[in-house]
Amino acid sequence: MSPALDERDRIRAAMARILDGTPERSNGALTIVALAVEADVPRNALTQRHLDLKNDFYERVKARGGTPDVEARLRKRVVELKKTIANKNDEITQLRADVQGFLAENTRLTLENQELRDVLSGNKANVTPLRPTPNPDR
Template sequence: MSTNRTAERDAIQAAMQRLLAGTPTRSTGALTVIQLAAEAGVKRWVLTHKHPDLRKEFEEARESVNGIPAAFQTLQANVDDLEAAHHRLRQHNSELTERNEIYAQVIHALTTDLANLRATHPLPPNVHRLTAGEATPLA
C-alpha cells in the first residue's frame, strides 16, 4: 500500500472517530459520507471509490448510533423527553379547554334557570335580596 493511500486511510479513520464522537474539526459534524470526506480532508470520490470499505464501515457505525453522534445522544434523549412532555401538556390543555366549555354551558343553563325562576316566582315580602358588598347583621 502506498504512503499516500495509507495517509488517506488514516485521515478517514481519524475523521470517523471525530464525527462519531461529536467533535468535528473541519465539517458540520453531520454523520454523512460528504461530511466524513470533508472532515478527513479528502474528496468524496476518494472515499467512495478508493476506500469503499471505510465508507461502509462509517455507514454501519452511523446506523449503530441512529445517525446521532455520541456527544449529542444525551441531548437527543432530552429532546425526546421534552417532546413527549410537550405532547402530554397539549393533550392536558385540550382536556381542560373541553372541560371549561362544559362548565360554561352549565353556568349558562343555571343562570337561565335562575332568571326564569326569579321571573315566575317573586320573593315573599319578608325576604330581601342581598346585593354585592352589602352586609347584614346576624343578631
C-alpha cells in the first residue's frame, strides 16, 4: 500500500496540534502512537517511511522538557488504580477463603441441628452408632 500524497503534511499538522495541546483525534500524548492517530496514518508511516518526521517530533518533545501535566496526572492515576486493583484482588482471595470456611461450619451446624432435633423428637436416627458391647467374659 503506497502512502497518501499528503501524508507528510498531515503528520506535520498533527505534530503542531499535539505540541500546542490542541489534539483533534488523539489523546494528545507525546508519543508516536498518538501522533499517528492524530495524523490519521499508520504507525509504521512514522517508524519506517518518515523517520525524519519521527525524529523531529521526539526532538521537539525533548526540547519542551518533559511530559505535559495532563499526561503526568493520568500516569499517576494509572499507578493508583493498579494498586487499588491489587488490593481488591487480595481482598477477593481472602473472601473466597472465608466462604469455604463458612460453608464447612454451616454444614457442621446443620448436621448438629438435625441430631438435636432427632433427640428432642424421640425419633431414632437413620444411622445407629457402633459402640462396643460389654463382654461378660472379660
